[in-house]
Amino acid sequence: EIAAILGDAVDLAPRPPEIPDVVEDGATLEANARLKAVAIVEATGEAGLADDTGLEVDALSGAPGVHSARFAGEHATYQDNVDHLLASLDGVPEPDRTARFRTVALLRRPDGTEVIAEGAVEGRITTEARGTGGFGYDPVFAPEEGGGRTFAELTSDEKHAISHRGRAFRALAARLGSSG
Numbered sequence: 001e002i003a004a005i006l007g008d009a010v011d012l013a014p015r016p017p018e019i020p021d022v023v024e025d026g027a028t029l030e031a032n033a034r035l036k037a038v039a040i041v042e043a044t045g046e047a048g049l050a051d052d053t054g055l056e057v058d059a060l061s062g063a064p065g066v067h068s069a070r071f072a073g074e075h076a077t078y079q080d081n082v083d084h085l086l087a088s089l090d091g092v093p094e095p096d097r098t099a100r101f102r103t104v105a106l107l108r109r110p111d112g113t114e115v116i117a118e119g120a121v122e123g124r125i126t127t128e129a130r131g132t133g134g135f136g137y138d139p140v141f142a143p144e145e146g147g148g149r150t151f152a153e154l155t156s157d158e159k160h161a162i163s164h165r166g167r168a169f170r171a172l173a174a175r176l177g178s179s180g
């Protein structure tokens with residue numbers, strides 16, 4: 001997906017297996033994307049491309065946000081996080097269940113310069129999980145452009161066309177095209 005979006009703007013290579021997972025303890029999505037990109041630069045001497053995504057729920061003052069992957073605890077499963085989100089919104093009326101997925105994509109060059117872009121998709125948290133596609137919060141996130149369907153009910157092509165991640169990387173490609 002990323003290679004298709006960025007095209008010739010960058011020469012993508014997979015993360016070398018010897019680079020361990022990065023502890024994502026940044027206070028923001030941008031900070032976490034930077035941690036991952038810097039790890040790649042330091043390990044390879046080449047530019048590093050990374051992203052981080054969070055679900056921001058207005059009725060929860062923006063939570064889970066940067067803590068989306070561990071909303072229900074440090075070793076929570078996707079299902080644990082979905083269950084915790086739905087329990088946290090129990091009794092919140094549908095009009096007040098607004099939310100957005102937000103992704104920050106970051107390219108870090110060996111000289112320390114960065115190109116950063118963001119993408120978001122607005123929607124609502126449903127009252128129950130629907131659909132079998134996707135992962136994470138997809139079964140309970142109904143994007144505004146989804147015709148009432150959750151991300152998990154959309155086809156992969158439909159989701160990629162409107163996704164926060166796709167928007168972030170398309171914006172990054174545009175910035176790379178203008179900045180070189």
